[in-house]
Amino acid sequence: MAKPNTRRRSHFGDLFKLALFLIFLVYAVGTIIQTQAGIAEQKTQIEKLEEEITRTRQENDEYRRILNTDDEEEYMFTVAVEKLGYAYPRERRFYAKSKG
Secondary structure (H helix, E strand, C coil): CCCCCCCCCCHHHHHHHHHHHHHHHHHHHHHHHHHHHHHHHHHHHHHHHHHHHHHHHHHHHHHHHHHHHHCCHHHHHHHHHCCCCCCCCCCCCCCCCCCC
């Protein structure tokens, strides 16, 4: 008849295994949280870039419309008045203070 294995387990070994598992678990959770934060930050950057793309496309459409018109003098007048703030002599221009 064979003797049953009566060797006792080491508590130090069990504690060491538990400590390694907890260190791995903390590392894994920290990595997941850091990755999720990075993903959220990149999503906000994507939204900002998409808004910038939309604005740039609108500007390009406006430039195409202006370039396709035959009335270059009207375009120059519009730029002088709206963007450069020019006016005819003795002409008064009134602008609203509130933006919106």
